[in-house]
Amino acid sequence: MDFKQNYFEIFQMPASYQVDTDSLADRYRELQLSVHPDKFADASDQEKRLAVQWATQVNAAYVTLTEPLKRAIYMLEMSNTNIEHNPTLDPMFLMEQIELREALEEIEASGEAGLAQLDHYKSDVSNVFEGLQRDFEAQINDSIVEAEQTVYKMQFVHKLLAEANQLEERLLDY
Helix, strand or coil, X not given: CCCCCCHXXXXXXXXXXXXXXXXXXXXXHHHHHHCCHHHHCCCCHHHHHHHHHHHHHHHHHHHHHXXXXXXXXXXXXXXXCXXXXXXXXXXXXXXXXXXXXXXXXXXXXXXXXHHHHHHHHHHHHHHHHXXXXXXXXXXXXXXXXXXXXXHHHHHHHHHHHXXXXXXXXXXXXX
16 A cells, blocks of 8 residues: 555556546556445554555545546645646637537526437537547647637536536436
């Protein structure tokens, strides 16, 4: 148990935005088995505490590496770049976000009749998010400043997708 390892090292994976999710899941199960409480039933209190801390670290690493936005933010942090709460973004991008938000509001106002539109909307916004992920992957090793700007954009689009999913649940009465 080396608490100084980064999340990629914990899972013995290269520090890359592209992650083999199957290998990650397999390694996660292996690590969880190695720190399972049953293995430490007869251990000292300190060993039990370390096992719990390690399990917590492994869980945090797994969640971070499986979620694209969290993984991108983590990679920026590995490069000593911290995310700002009120970044300056390209005005054109912000206008596009306003238009997307207005389109979502129109879909919501149309009620159940908007479900077909919502599917199309979610598909379009997902495509934008996937494009931003490709941009981030290309930028992370060459231009941290550009990668940081892309993460800010990813945050906006990720939030829009979450709101679209919530709207879908409301419209379908889930």
